[in-house]
Amino acid sequence: MRKRKMNLEEVLEKLKGKNVKRIGIQLPDGLKYKSEQIAEFFESKGYEVIISGSHCYGACDLDLDLLKEVDVLLHLAHTSIFELENVIYVPYYVDYDVEDFEDVEIEEKKIALIASAQYAWKLPEVKEFLESKGYEVELKTGSKRVKMPGQVLGCNYTVLRNSKAEAVLFVGDGLFHPIGAKIYSKKKVYRFCPLDKEFEEVKVDDFLKRRYLSISKALNAEKGAIIVSKKIGQKRLGLALSLKRKAKERGRSVEIIYLDDLSPQVLENFLYGYYVNTACPRISYDDIDLYSVPILTPQEFEITLGLRDWENYEVDEIL
Ligand code: SF4
DSSP, rough: OOEEEOOHHHHHHHHHTSSSOOOOOOGGGGGGGHHHHHHHHHTTTOOEEOOOOOOOOOOTTTHHHHHHHEEEEEEEESOOOOOOOTEEEOOEEEEEEEEGGOOOOOSSSEEEEOOOOOTTTTTHHHHEEEEEEEEEEOOOOOOTTOOOBBOTTTTTTGGGGTTOOSSEEEEESSSSHHHHHHHHHOOOOOOOOTTTTEEOOOOOHHHHHHHHHHHHHHHHHHHHEEEEESSTTTTOOHHHHHHHHHHHHEEEEEEEEESSOOOOHHHHTOOOOOEEEESHHHEEEETGGGSSEEOOOOHHHHHTTTOOOGOOOOOOOOO
16 A cells, blocks of 8 residues: 655646745644645745644635635645635545455445545546456446545535445545445445455444434433534535524524534533534534534434434435
8 A cells, every 4th residue: 555645746837837926735634744844845946835723624624814815725635625716725645456455345236436535536446446346336426525436525425326336335444434425325335444454344323322312412401502614615504594493493492603613612611502513514423522512413403303303314414
């Protein structure tokens, strides 16, 4: 397995001929340690550089304040969601060998192929390889929020919409995306990680139990609030207002809180018994242990309002 570096030479090519003096650099928190090296690279080519120190969670999270101060903002390590003038996305891909799929044995013969952004770039080759092993492979494009065939985000599984496959194969590390894919598609989901060659069928029982518990706790709480993010690709004010109206019609009172980064520290200053998160869905699902009160998704809030049955549980998506 080889890691592909972010291609900075390609960025230099894109900057050629443009009147660019000052560059902004935005990296996800896990890669911020690389910012010094990247800044020095562009400074050595004669550019002035400003590094974004704000949190960055995904391509949905552009530093628009920094963009006002620079000629070009380099948003590193994510594939694009928005085509904005003066923003250059520099993706970060993991390289792997398709021959490693030799040992992947799936009972079902008709499978849909999906992956997170770092792995999706190689899915056409994986498809070809699996087809040579006798599988019928579906590799579909999703909504405009995802750029590559088969690509899923923690907030978007549209590549599985109307899938005719009998099962899904997720390529990548971590369990978050395949769990989302299973709830979204209601099909059997397998995960293969090319990094450690781990292959498994993904189970969601524990995940759903914890969601059920959060919903029950929220049902017993007196007052709640709906969180709306200021981030360009997470802001769902319309949804929050609609949920507030629906809650009021059913005799439940909720306020709307508008903020930049949702964190336990920010919520410490409020006294609500539960929150409905319309920002990044991963906050509700992944960070559940960080919060002392339930952080529901919009769909879970609908269950508390009697607008949706538990049997129709759906994963939260931003389209
Ligand atoms: Fe990723 Fe969350 Fe942004 Fe979706 S909303 S792109 S899951 S950080």
